[in-house]
Amino acid sequence: MTDPSRPTTADAIAISNLRFAWGGRRRFGLAVDTFSVRRGETVFLFGESGSGKSTLLSLVCGVNKPASGQVEVDGTDLGALRGAARDRFRAERIGVIFQMFNLLPYASPLDNILLPLHFAPERRQRCGDPRAAALDLTDTLGLSRSLIEHAPAADLSVGQQQRVAVARALIGHPPLIIADEPTSALDAGAQSAFLDLLFERVQAFGATLVLVSHDARLATRFDREVSLSDIARTHREDAA
Amino acid sequence: MILLRLAIRSLISRRITVGLTVLAIALSTALFLGVEKVRTGARASFADTISDTDLIIGARTGGVQLLLYSVFRIGNATNNITWESYEDVISQPGVAWAVPISLGDSHRGFRVMGTTAAYFDRYKYRGGQDLTLAEGNRFDDLFDTVIGADVARQLGYRIGDPIVVAHGLASFTEHDDKPFRVAGILAKTGTPVDRTVIVSLKAIEAIHVDWQEGAQSANPVSADAVRGMDLAPSAITAAMIGVESPLQVFRLQRAINEYREEPLMAVIPGVALQELWEIVGVAETALFGVSAMVVATALIGMAAMIFSGLNERRREMAIFRAVGARPGTILGLLVLEAALMAAAGAALGVALLYTGLWIARPYVDAAFGLYLPISALTPREWAGIAAVVAGGTLVGFFPAIRAYRISLADGMTIRT
Numbered sequence A: 001m002t003d004p005s006r007p008t009t010a011d012a013i014a015i016s017n018l019r020f021a022w023g024g025r026r027r028f029g030l031a032v033d034t035f036s037v038r039r040g041e042t043v044f045l046f047g048e049s050g051s052g053k054s055t056l057l058s059l060v061c062g063v064n065k066p067a068s069g070q071v072e073v074d075g076t077d078l079g080a081l082r083g084a085a086r087d088r089f090r091a092e093r094i095g096v097i098f099q100m101f102n103l104l105p106y107a108s109p110l111d112n113i114l115l116p117l118h119f120a121p122e123r124r125q126r127c128g129d130p131r132a133a134a135l136d137l138t139d140t141l142g143l144s145r146s147l148i149e150h151a152p153a154a155d156l157s158v159g160q161q162q163r164v165a166v167a168r169a170l171i172g173h174p175p176l177i178i179a180d181e182p183t184s185a186l187d188a189g190a191q192s193a194f195l196d197l198l199f200e201r202v203q204a205f206g207a208t209l210v211l212v213s214h215d216a217r218l219a220t221r222f223d224r225e226v227s228l229s230d231i232a233r234t235h236r237e238d239a240a
Numbered sequence B: 001m002i003l004l005r006l007a008i009r010s011l012i013s014r015r016i017t018v019g020l021t022v023l024a025i026a027l028s029t030a031l032f033l034g035v036e037k038v039r040t041g042a043r044a045s046f047a048d049t050i051s052d053t054d055l056i057i058g059a060r061t062g063g064v065q066l067l068l069y070s071v072f073r074i075g076n077a078t079n080n081i082t083w084e085s086y087e088d089v090i091s092q093p094g095v096a097w098a099v100p101i102s103l104g105d106s107h108r109g110f111r112v113m114g115t116t117a118a119y120f121d122r123y124k125y126r127g128g129q130d131l132t133l134a135e136g137n138r139f140d141d142l143f144d145t146v147i148g149a150d151v152a153r154q155l156g157y158r159i160g161d162p163i164v165v166a167h168g169l170a171s172f173t174e175h176d177d178k179p180f181r182v183a184g185i186l187a188k189t190g191t192p193v194d195r196t197v198i199v200s201l202k203a204i205e206a207i208h209v210d211w212q213e214g215a216q217s218a219n220p221v222s223a224d225a226v227r228g229m230d231l232a233p234s235a236i237t238a239a240m241i242g243v244e245s246p247l248q249v250f251r252l253q254r255a256i257n258e259y260r261e262e263p264l265m266a267v268i269p270g271v272a273l274q275e276l277w278e279i280v281g282v283a284e285t286a287l288f289g290v291s292a293m294v295v296a297t298a299l300i301g302m303a304a305m306i307f308s309g310l311n312e313r314r315r316e317m318a319i320f321r322a323v324g325a326r327p328g329t330i331l332g333l334l335v336l337e338a339a340l341m342a343a344a345g346a347a348l349g350v351a352l353l354y355t356g357l358w359i360a361r362p363y364v365d366a367a368f369g370l371y372l373p374i375s376a377l378t379p380r381e382w383a384g385i386a387a388v389v390a391g392g393t394l395v396g397f398f399p400a401i402r403a404y405r406i407s408l409a410d411g412m413t414i415r416t
């Protein structure tokens, strides 16, 4: 959080004049004029299904490249990076949690947690001993070691899998955590327990969190709530 | 290396389809290598069967056919040559030695060969090795036989056991009035000699004295009475000839081929073998082609199996992308997967090959007289294995490129 090498003025995310459209038959287009997230901020992004929330996140993660405009993460313009560099940037700086099926089912939870480090040497270095770091995380997330090291991930309950996904997103302390409806597969009780854990960890590491959901009840915990329709315009082009 | 570990785990998690695919590759590899092993084994064993004989003579027929029936006991002579012609031919200048051979009878599936005692001195195999007796002696009495190692082992014969020779190769009429006695057992040679019952030419004559047109006459001659008779053979099947100087081989061969009294033929064993390889070569190439196609089929099956799994693995690819993998990494993972399956298939194939060889060897030996050596993989066979793995890797690129495209199009969001 107080890394002197980074300009402290830069926002965690800064989007300007973004234009993007998916290929394929139903070209879904997204336009965001300005949107920014401060460092260490927790943002709740909501919008109806199909409104383009996941699309926006994949642009922030640099998996997709905008047609025009800027997406800056930690002061780096992702559009200016080549494909491989964007992938590396994501590996180093961003932890991602999906709605469900976050894990490679055949691999052990531990391997799942360590996987991002393979693509991110600096993040790996930050861990010191990656294995110990992973086990530390899973301990605080209430996952038993025997479960983490041996069982294939597919044997875990959905709630356990989501906690492993949190550990994978947090390992090596990436400054930005992106969560795309991480709780919608959980029941109400598990949902709030999960969010407690996530918030506690994110705040302990001083990371920035952008969480997407269409469940507005969750919004109260966040520093800020943003409706996608307020920041973005979308259009659909039904090709013949 | 976490990616290698993940690839292996992923394969193990799909063990049934992966296992069947690997098995298909293994079987095809074993077949491919087996064809090669049998081919080289057969060639080596054929080439080792006769040495130091300059010419083989017989009735006029194909050179290969003459070689096959006289040396390898494969097929039958259509005609014999008369004893007069034989004596005439071998009295020509340049002939150092000659050993007559008479074939046509059998003993419980093994061929009976009449010859002279010189056979034991003149017949050489595997680069000049001599026949040696494991037990007993050469024949002494008229009704003595010397049997090959396989005959003794398969029929459980010991020195002194009686043997009844059957008339012809597959008949129920036996020369049971004139039983033989096992006088000697030859050491194993790995040649058709192992599967031969050797008797004297005179004995062949003796058991046929009272036979006419394939049946015993109404007044059989007893075994004792026959000893007093003149048992000079009237005809033989073939003869092995050695010359005094190698320079004379071709002249002698021509002279025999142009012999006027009777249509004869002389072949140089090495040349006839070469001819045989030319004939067999077509079949070998065909077999090679077929077995290579079987390997290709197995590898294409593997590609199809990977292809068919891609759709349900889109989630997996999205996870890889989300944690920072490049699309190229996903391509690499799928190629690695194909390479691993091909390598596992090839390794299992080699294991199957050697198990198969080990199990089949006694049967192949018994049925074809072909003693397959269980030898290490030759450079050629290693190249074949490398080709299987390389082919599998190459074929893996097709589904891998498709996965690359999918992961580029999907990114982290999976469109369904």
Ligand SMILES: Nc1ncnc2c1ncn2[C@@H]1O[C@H](COP(=O)(O)OP(=O)(O)OP(=O)(O)O)[C@@H](O)[C@H]1O
Pocket: A022, A023, A024, A026, A028, A047, A048, A049, A050, A051, A052, A053, A054, A055, A056, A214, B409, B410, B411, B413, B414, B415
């Ligand atoms: N990989 C893709 N290729 C092409 N079009 C896509 C792709 N992913 C999403 N889309 C399109 O983009 C549009 C927005 O989808 P997106 O997933 O961003 O919505 P969302 O707000 O996340 O919805 P949900 O709440 O259901 O997750 C949809 O019309 C969808 O068809």
Ligand SMILES: [Mg+2]
Pocket: A053, A054, A055, A180
């Ligand atoms: Mg979504």
